[in-house]
Amino acid sequence: MGSREVAPVAVSIMAKAPRAGEVKTRLCPPLSATEAAELYRCFLLDKIEQVRALEAASPAIAYAPDEGRILFEELAPGFALVPQRGADLGSRLADSFDQFFAKGYAGALAIDSDTPTLPRDFLQRALDLIAAPHIDVVLGPTEDGGYYLIGLRKLYRELFEGIAWSTSKVFPETVRRAEAKGLRIACLPPWFDVDTPDDLDRLKASLAGIEGGGPRHTRRFFRERAR
Numbered sequence: 624m625g626s627r628e629v630a631p632v633a634v635s636i637m638a639k640a641p642r643a644g645e646v647k648t649r650l651c652p653p654l655s656a657t658e659a660a661e662l663y664r665c666f667l668l669d670k671i672e673q674v675r676a677l678e679a680a681s682p683a684i685a686y687a688p689d690e691g692r693i694l695f696e697e698l699a700p701g702f703a704l705v706p707q708r709g710a711d712l713g714s715r716l717a718d719s720f721d722q723f724f725a726k727g728y729a730g731a732l733a734i735d736s737d738t739p740t741l742p743r744d745f746l747q748r749a750l751d752l753i754a755a756p757h758i759d760v761v762l763g764p765t766e767d768g769g770y771y772l773i774g775l776r777k778l779y780r781e782l783f784e785g786i787a788w789s790t791s792k793v794f795p796e797t798v799r800r801a802e803a804k805g806l807r808i809a810c811l812p813p814w815f816d817v818d819t820p821d822d823l824d825r826l827k828a829s830l831a832g833i834e835g836g837g838p839r840h841t842r843r844f845f846r847e848r849a850r
Contacts, residue, residue, distance in 0.1 A: 632730040632750055632774075633703065633723040634674050635683040637716070638667055639736075640691035649818055662844050664698075666817070669739045669838035671699045676743060680750055681728065685719040713783035720778045730754060732761070732774040737816040739838040740829050741771060745811050749774050752809045760801050762794065763811040769793040771814055779804065 639646050641664035643656040650659045674682045683703040686695045695704055705722045709715040716733055723731040730753040734746065745763060752761045753774035760782070763772030768791025773782075782800055786793055801808050817826050830842055 631728065632680055632732060632753055633683045633726075633728045634677060634680040634732045634734065634746065634750065635685050635703075635705070635719060635723065636667070636670050636674060636736055637707070637719070637733055638684050638695065639663075639687050640694050641667060647817075650820060650823055653820055653823070658848065662841070663736070665838070665840035665844045666736050666739050667698060668840040670734070670736050671702070672839075673741075673743050673746065674734075675701075677747055677750060679754075683723070685715070685722075685733065687715070712788045713786050716773070717778060717780050717783040720775055724778060730774065730776040732772060734763075735771045735816060737818065738765075738771045738814055739817070739841045740826065740833065741814050745814070746772070749811060757807060758809045759806040760808045761811070762797065762808060764794045764813045766813050766815045767791060767818070768795065769816070770797065771816060772811065773797070779806065 641660045643660040646663040647659040648656070650662070654662065674680065681703060682699070682701070683705065684695050684699055685705050685707050686692060687707040689706050692704055692706070695702070705719055707715040708718045719733060720731050732746070732749055732753060749761045749763065749772055752758050753776060759776065761772065761774035762770050764770050769789070770793060781804065782797055786796060798808060815822060815825060817823060827845055830837065830845065
């Protein structure tokens with residue numbers, strides 16, 4: 624840790640560089656590859672603003688690929704940056720937690736970048752929960768069976784190894800493994816992530832129902848695309 628003061632909990636966005644053809648490809652069509660990359664960039668900008676506004680958090684990004692570091696330095700000045708390392712999402716998540724705990728953080732949250740309308744209160748609640756000594760794991764489930772957030776105060780690699788990622792089994796299997804290990808779990812309300820054209824339609828409808836505030840960069844994307 625050295626002389627630098629480390630905030631108790633790192634809140635890390637799992638992020639990829641927003642490059643055409645490499646992100647949100649399941650949204651093509653109706654979006655072009657360039658549009659999908661720009662939408663994902665807007666998701667990132669909104670999530671960065673959301674994390675920056677949290678109380679008692681140390682904002683961070685776990686980024687990929689390695690050469691994307693300069694881009695994220697520009698998108699998220701002041702955020703701690705760690706490279707994603709590993710062959711699959713599970714190994715990348717586990718390694719990211721390992722890096723944060725090695726830096727001296729008492730806890731860490733890993734959050735996705737595909738939930739632009741997720742209420743900030745959910746993230747603040749996760750921060751409060753993972754700081755509580757009677758909680759070992761915090762999970763925020765997605766409606767499709769995955770999760771948009773996982774929080775730990777200690778790395779348990781078995782929560783990440785051999786998981787069938789991108790399936791409806793991710794969340795229930797993670798809960799099963801945590802319970803089998805005797806870990807104390809707290810769950811946030813479920814939310815939807817944006818992976819498919821149907822999700823995209825839902826996102827547009829949900830933005831229309833939010834008065835003011837909300838994900839301003841994502842709003843701008845749809846406003847400019849409609850012109």
